Structure formats: C-alpha cells, structure tokens
Amino acid sequence: MNIAExxxxxxxxxxxxxxxxxxxxxxxxxxxxxxxxxRDSDLHKLAFLxxxxxxxxxxxxxxxxxxxxxxxxxxxxxxxxxxxxxLEEIAHKIADLQEMRAxxxxxxTACAGDHRPGCPILxxxxxxDREG
Amino acid sequence: MNIAExxxxxxxxxxxxxxxxxxxxxxxxxxxxxxxxxRDSDLHKLAFLxxxxxxxxxxxxxxxxxxxxxxxxxxxxxxxxxxxxxLEEIAHKIADLQEMRAxxxxxxTACAGDHRPGCPILxxxxxxDREG
DNA sequence: CCTTGACCTTCCCGTAACTGGAAGCCCTAT
DNA sequence: ATAGGGCTTCCAGTTACGGGAAGGTCAAGG
Numbered sequence: 001m002n003i004a005e006x007x008x009x010x011x012x013x014x015x016x017x018x019x020x021x022x023x024x025x026x027x028x029x030x031x032x033x034x035x036x037x038x039r040d041s042d043l044h045k046l047a048f049l050x051x052x053x054x055x056x057x058x059x060x061x062x063x064x065x066x067x068x069x070x071x072x073x074x075x076x077x078x079x080x081x082x083x084x085x086x087l088e089e090i091a092h093k094i095a096d097l098q099e100m101r102a103x104x105x106x107x108x109t110a111c112a113g114d115h116r117p118g119c120p121i122l123x124x125x126x127x128x129d130r131e132g
Numbered sequence: 133m134n135i136a137e138x139x140x141x142x143x144x145x146x147x148x149x150x151x152x153x154x155x156x157x158x159x160x161x162x163x164x165x166x167x168x169x170x171r172d173s174d175l176h177k178l179a180f181l182x183x184x185x186x187x188x189x190x191x192x193x194x195x196x197x198x199x200x201x202x203x204x205x206x207x208x209x210x211x212x213x214x215x216x217x218x219l220e221e222i223a224h225k226i227a228d229l230q231e232m233r234a235x236x237x238x239x240x241t242a243c244a245g246d247h248r249p250g251c252p253i254l255x256x257x258x259x260x261d262r263e264g
Numbered sequence: 265c266c267t268t269g270a271c272c273t274t275c276c277c278g279t280a281a282c283t284g285g286a287a288g289c290c291c292t293a294t
Numbered sequence: 295a296t297a298g299g300g301c302t303t304c305c306a307g308t309t310a311c312g313g314g315a316a317g318g319t320c321a322a323g324g
Contacts, residue, residue: 002271002272003271003272004270004271004272013311013312014272015311015312015313016310016311016312018273018274019310019311019312023310033272033273033318033319033320034272034273034274034318034319035271035272035273035319036272036273044258048257048258051256051257051260052257053310054232055232055235055236055257056229056232056236058309058310059309059310065254065257068251068254069254069257069258071249072249073249074249074251075246075247075248075249076243076244076245076246076247076248076249076250076251076253077245077246077247079243079251079253079254080240080243080244080245080251080253081245083236083239083240083243083253084240086236087233087236087237087240090229090232090233090236091233093225093229094226094229094230094233097188097222097225097226097229098226100186100187100188100222101219101222101223101226103187104187104188104215104218104219104222105219107215108212108215108216108219111208111211111212111215112208112209112212113208113209113212113213114207114208114209115207115208115209116207116208117203117204117205117206117207117208118208119200119206119208119211119212121208121211121212121215122197122200122201122211124183125180125183125184125187125197125201126176126180126201128183134300134301135300135301136300136301145282145283146301147282147283147284148281148282148283150302150303151281151282151283155281165289165290165291165301165302166289166290166301166302166303167290167300167301167302168301168302185281190280190281191280191281265324266323266324267322267323267324268321268322268323268324269320269321269322270319270320270321270322271318271319271320271321272317272318272319272320273316273317273318273319274315274316274317274318275314275315275316276313276314276315277312277313277314277315278311278312278313279309279310279311279312279313280308280309281308282307282308283306283307283308284305284306284307284308285304285305285306285307286303286304286305286306287302287303287304288301288302288303289300289301289302289303290299290300290301290302291298291299291300291301292297292298292299292300293296293297293298294295294296294297294298
C-alpha cells in the first residue's frame with residue numbers, strides 16, 4: 001500500500017503518517033523506488049493511533065498504548081492506569097473551561113452590545129479587585 | 133518598577149512579560165542601566181492581559197481587547213463580538229472533551245485493571261468497526 | 265517517444281505561547 | 295574584592311503537526 005491509500009483508510013493525513021514514521025511510531029518498508037510500502041499491520045497500527053488520538057491521548061501516551069497492545073504479557077491494569085490518568089486530565093480541562101464559560105457568559109450577558117463605549121467585559125478585565 | 137515587582141503584582145512570570153514586550157503588547161521604558169522601567173499604566177495593562185488570558189482569550193484576542201479598552205470611541209458591540217466568539221469556541225471544546233470523557237470512562241469502567249492482558253480499552257482502539 | 269498530471273520523496277519553515285538555560289552586566293552588602 | 299541576587303539578551307525546546315518548495319516516479323494519452 002502507498003501512503004495515499006493508508007491515509008484514507010486510517011483517516012490520518014499523509015503528513016501525519018510521515019511524521020509518525022519520523023518519531024518511530026510506525027516503520028513501513030520501502031519499495032525499490034523509495035516509496036513507503038505499508039503492510040496491513042502498519043495500517044492497523046495507524047488506525048489504532050488515529051483512534052487513540054481522537055480520544056485525546058498524547059503522542060507519548062499513544063506510544064505506550066501501542067507498546068502495551070503489542071505486548072502479550074501486559075496487564076490490563078497498566079492500560080487502565082494510562083486511561084485513568086488521561087481521564088483525569090480531561091476532567092480537569094472541562095472544569096477549567098466551564099469556569100471560564102461561566103464567567104464569560106455572565107459578562108457577555110451584562111454587556112449591552114450597542115454603539116456606546118461602556119462595557120462590563122472590559123471593566124471586569126481592567127478593574128477586578130486589588131492587584132498585588 | 134523593575135520586572136520582579138511587576139511580575140508579582142500582575143501575576144505574570146517575568147519571562148512572559150518580556151515576551152509580551154517582544155510581541156508589542158507592552159512598551160515599558162528603559163532605565164539608564166538597561167533595566168525595564170514599568171509605569172503604573174504598564175502594570176495595569178499587564179494585569180488586564182493576565183485576566184484576559186485567564187479567561188482563555190488568545191494573545192491576538194488580547195491585543196484586540198487592549199486596543200478596544202484604550203479606544204474611547206469603541207462600541208461595546210465590538211467587545212461583545214470578541215467575547216461571544218470566544219465563548220462559542222469554549223463551548224465547542226467542552227463538547228469535544230465531554231464526548232471523549234464519555235467514551236473513555238465507559239472503557240475504563242469496563243476494564244478489569246488486573247494482571248491479565250485482556251483489555252476492552254485496547255480492543256476498542258484496535259478493533260472499532262470497519263476501517264476504510 | 266514525449267508530455268502531462270497525479271503521486272511520491274525530502275527538507276525546511278511556521279504555528280502558540282511560552283519555558284529553560286547559558287553568558288554576562290549591574291548593584292548592594294560584607 | 296567578592297558573593298549574591300536581579301537584570302539583560304539570545305538560543306533552543308516544547309506539541310503535533312501543516313504548508314510549500316524542489317525534484318523523482320509512474321500510468322495514460324497523443
């Protein structure tokens with residue numbers, strides 16, 4: 001398989017696949033003309049990576065997950081630990097964003113949004129409480 | 133004021149303040165010895181930036197917000213537009229993260245987390261549906 | 265046989281918003 | 295004189311790629 005086919009089937013841009021090779025996530029063979037020659041196993045791994053990335057795992061997490069996937073002596077506890085850590089990160093990000101949203105939406109609601117200069121949003125950014 | 137004082141009072145790392153100068157967000161004076169000499173207005177602007185960044189606004193948004201803040205002829209509608217666009221982005225991110233969390237937490241729950249290799253998380257990443 | 269166009273290759277720069285660290289000047293206190 | 299802390303600039307690295315240039319390859323059409 002050439003890169004274009006693998007790209008459509010793994011739903012990863014060709015650029016991304018080349019990058020993954022560069023950082024050692026996949027090691028496709030090479031044809032005589034220099035083209036990358038992907039095996040089914042390469043495609044499979046790339047699809048795995050694509051799904052893991054879609055769940056927000058970092059590249060390093062993905063590397064770990066692939067290693068675990070390929071290790072028949074793994075324990076599910078190792079996998080679960082990675083997933084749980086990531087889950088916590090996600091929860092943290094959600095909480096942060098929700099707080100931003102709460103503050104911002106209050107301000108947006110309070111802003112008239114007309115032609116006049118007075119604006120609670122700017123006032124809040126400028127004024128808020130004591131500074132240091 | 134030297135940079136250390138401004139740093140503590142604006143709650144921005146000195147490195148960040150230097151960076152903000154580099155990209156033209158603040159323009160502190162210089163003392164004879166080459167040290168940055170911050171005025172109250174610089175501190176005020178940096179505190180403004182600090183709060184805007186804490187609400188998740190991009191640097192470019194911050195630049196716009198500062199300009200609006202300093203423009204007495206602004207309309208609150210302009211400010212509101214920036215904030216609303218950002219609010220939508222935040223909502224989008226939250227939605228994405230919540231979807232990830234839902235999928236991941238289902239998988240984590242289903243995973244035994246013991247010494248055995250069988251793991252629904254890896255199976256899901258490896259197997260899911262047809263691939264292209 | 266030649267050309268055209270779609271692939272493929274490598275290489276290098278740019279992104280966002282900093283952070284870390286090195287090399288070196290400045291200032292105060294001992 | 296020296297030690298320390300604070301200040302300066304500059305360079306490199308971070309994450310996970312994307313854009314685009316320069317150039318080799320391959321299949322089809324004339």
